[in-house]
Amino acid sequence: MPELAEVYYYASQWDPGHGHPITEVHLHPQARIFRQLPRPQRLIEAVQGQPFAETRTHGKQCFFRFGDVWLAGHLGMSGHLSVAKPTKAPGRHDHLVLRQAARQLVYTDPRMFGSWYLLDHSAMTAFWETLPPEVTSPRFTKERLHRFLQRRTRRPIKGTLLDQSLFPGIGNWMADEVLWRCHLDPRRPAGSLSKEETADLWKKLRLVCRQAMRIIGTSWGDPPPKTWLFPHRWKDGGRCPCGAPLVRETIAGRTTCWCPTCQES
DNA sequence: CCCCATGTTCGACA
DNA sequence: GTGTCGAACATGGG
Secondary structure: OOOOOHHHHHHHHHHHHOOOOOOEEEEOOHHHHHHHOOOOHHHHHHHHEEEEEEEEEEEEEEEEOOEEEEEEEEEOOOOOEEEEEEOOOOOEEEEEEEEEOOEEEEEOOOOOOOOOEEEEEEHHHHHHHHHHOOOOOOOOOHHHHHHHHHHOOOOOOOHOOOOOOOOOOOOOOHHHHEEEEEEEEOOOHHHHHHHHHHHHHHHHHHHHHHHHHHHOOOOOOOOOOOOOHHHOOOOOOOOEEEEEEEOOOOOOOEEEOOOOOOOOO
């Protein structure tokens, strides 16, 4: 499900639990989401009795601190976070439930592509430094972007934008949104972009990330602006705001939606 | 029954 | 080692 702003939105769903200790932990130790955690029991030992202190996100990853340990999560394709009343029984796909006196912090993930693991607080600073610069950070420079694209000589620009080591948080719909705003054909090899096209891509990447965070990251209830590709892309027979029918095709292994009129190569 | 899904990883190959 | 691609992962919805 989640890309940059949705991950932030979901992570913040647990905010009501800040400052309160975990009284009990329920998990399904055999669930695939613990494949990076050899002994899921360690999660219970580490978190139980600890206060929920702070939340961070980076790209599609989220981090929750309980005392001296960070619980790190990736929501995969179908994961989401919610808060439930303390008496609610866990559902079929609730693989991780952190109980507090007044509520339960729930992770639900039917497909179980998500993944959870632990980080010591002492290791967090060093770990954080290893993460790639976020698209909206000052370290994400035009020069850096240009270097990356030049190295992906053959790969379609669409597929390149999904590389999390280059564009943390960009997912399928954000990549399409950015390319649509750049009037770029998603099949174009990344290495074929001109200096001017690269500069425009840099600008639009940052714009879409900032706007997505502002609009979706805070209140997902608001309808997405009609000036985006986003609200037009889902239904079959969708039309670009320019009037032309949108095209859907698999590019770099993912369904890609674009406007052949606006995004001619 | 079919096909599709906002993601990542792993193995194969150039 | 680097870059690229397709399959696999597991489940539910149309």
